[in-house]
């Protein structure tokens with residue numbers, strides 16, 4: 265790509281595409297289940313301009329694009345547009361990059377001073393009829409779910425005080441409330457964490473701040489029916505380092521990890537901190553719940569060190585992918601005792617990008633899915649994504665004692681994070697939708713959306729929808745059913761006629 269470095273962040277599957285487009289009447293192979301009707305939203309980082317300096321976190325700095333795969337009436341279409349963040353608008357106006365290293369404003373061009381740095385590229389969050397594009401370093405941007413046009417930065421009607429909202433929210437399946445948080449809530453390297461509750465109508469009804477044990481990359485969190493859980497892993501930020509032009513994140517193996525637990529409708533003063541192992545790292549939780557004995561169980565895709573190569577380099581670490589010690593780990597805590605540490609058990613293999621049915625959120629659950637590397641594949645994984653290697657196997661994990669089941673791809677193919685579509689049929693586990701990339705040459709790929717029976721992965725895809733255009737790897741996705749979209753649209757139409 266002209267002007268971009270010849271590095272893994274900008275070549276192969278990671279090649280910048282920088283194109284907004286729409287495709288109608290996609291070719292469908294197989295049968296799309298009738299209940300898979302709605303939109304698969306995806307957040308895709310894609311740098312609009314070549315960087316003006318080296319940046320190890322470049323894949324994470326890509327300008328956010330919102331993509332929509334729409335399925336209904338036996339047809340499918342695809343669209344993708346840039347989120348018009350303040351940063352993107354400023355760079356388009358300048359015709360070049362203005363922002364420097366990943367999450368370090370001290371490396372920016374003077375023209376970028378004071379501008380919102382977020383690229384809104386991590387998760388499309390759907391709640392209360394609104395679509396938000398979120399990234400943990402800023403406030404989310406609201407996007408029109410039909411046109412994908414950017415509406416503007418979303419601060420819950422001026423109520424939000426935190427400077428940040430993470431890309432991982434939790435929505436209670438019974439109350440419809442959205443629980444969210446933001447770290448570095450008071451600015452760069454701040455230990456302040458904002459914890460917020462948004463009611464089912466989208467109103468921010470509570471925001472409280474607390475101090476984390478240290479400033480940490482708190483990418484995700486979890487809720488149970490009665491508690492909110494805040495994990496802290498020792499990937500840390502330091503203001504003096506940023507001011508010296510250094511990296512936002514360094515992983516510190518000697519530091520303890522922590523799990524903060526408080527009643528989810530309580531006061532942050534009630535937070536109890538439980539010590540976890542030193543040096544561990546995790547990006548995503550599968551779920552959390554209270555068991556029959558009242559203990560809190562917290563399930564996460566844990567590893568012994570931060571897996572991102574650019575963070576390892578900044579930390580003086582060099583751990584091979586096979587030595588990360590990845591596992592699906594359950595941390596158990598008993599709030600009735602005076603214990604001040606978590607108890608860990610391994611409940612699954614290495615992997616990431618966990619998915620559960622929305623109805624299982626925060627509740628005891630029997631199964632979930634995640635992506636992993638097929639250890640039996642006699643070929644390297646497809647290079648790409650922020651870590652540099654794409655997952656090539658989809659797993660169904662069973663927590664009732666049954667063994668995991670998987671769907672392995674052939675060499676040269678990879679999965680992106682699936683979304684789950686519930687089924688209305690009794691006993692049916694629903695459907696998983698995932699983009700599958702197939703490498704056909706050094707810079708050549710084919711892409712399709714696979715629709716898979718979530719309870720029968722071994723059967724392979726029920727349907728494949730071809731996307732006849734190069735795609736860049738997504739980060740996270742979100743499924744919104746057709747009825748929900750239609751209800752949101754009619755509510756907006758009514759509001760506009762008032």
Ligand SMILES: [Fe+2]
Nearest residue numbers: 483547548740
């Ligand atoms: Fe994430």
